[in-house]
Amino acid sequence: MNCNICDQKLKFILEPHKNKIGISSESKFLEVKLSKLFLCKKCYYFQKKTHQKKKNFYSKYYNLLMKNFYQDQILFVGKKKTFRAEIQRDIIVSNLKKNEKKILEVGCGKGLTAFKIKKEKNIKIDLVDEGKEKYIFFWNRYLKGSKMMKNISMVKKNNYSLAYSFFVLEHVQNPYLFIKKVLNTVEINGKAIFFVPDIEKNIGDLLTVDHLNHFSAFALECLALKIHKNFNYDFKVTKNERLRALNLTIFKKIKKKNTKKKI
Ligand SMILES: [Zn+2]
DSSP, X not given: OBOTTTXXXXXXXXXXXXXXXXXXXXXXXXXXXXXXEEEETTTTEEEEEEEESSSSIIIIIOOTTOSXXXXXXXXXXXXXXXXXXXHHHHHHHHTOOTTOOEEEEESOTXXXXXXXXXXXXXXXXXXXXXXXXXXXXXXXXXXXXXXXXXXXXXXXXXXXXXXXXXXXXXXXXXXXHHHHHHHHHEEEEEEEEEEEEBTTTOGGGGGBTTOOXXXXXXXXXXXXXXXXXXXXXEEEEEEETTTTEEEEXXXXXXXXXXXXXXX
16 A cells, blocks of 8 residues: 555554454444554655445444534633634634635535634635535525535535635545645635644544544645645645644645745
């Protein structure tokens, strides 16, 4: 198996399941045919290969925070209690331009973050999630007026000034191709924002069978550099302590290849 980022041969580390049972990101037991963890020593990136027994996992079996629409995860920063969707709302709101009209959330789940952004800002947020069939009830009820799609490939190209995704990149088969698809939906001079768990803050995540990618800040930079090399877009990678996550922001600005910029 080769690295999704640099294509170098990966080193096998372990099989994070026993008797064909693994642990999912919902902290539930999950039947798997195979789940193997590999490491790229060049990118310091962990890559997992998982074959699930059940098909259509995200539309049929993935039920994170589905008790009701407002159910959310509580995060502690020191002794302070906060809700995940509120932290995520604040991040996106602080990234909005003055007259932002329309943005896109990829992997929105039931749509609580989008709902909270819309409540604060008068803005249209289109939605994408593989589990559309399961979430459509919530979307129709709480996110009326949004365009609702199942797959990123269905989204209109060059259409949004901002596209964002929270904790999706770790689930996809190929993060490079996923980022490319998200960038396709963004107009020139727009940006794409991705959040992923920081493996240095969530080491147990290596055992989660449906998380197929595990990034250190260095690994995420390697991935962003590959995008930069191929498209010449600028980027930044930062750490977010409250979400114990890494943030990759890519600026879809067309630059002349020979323009040198001081860093
Ligand atoms: Zn690599």
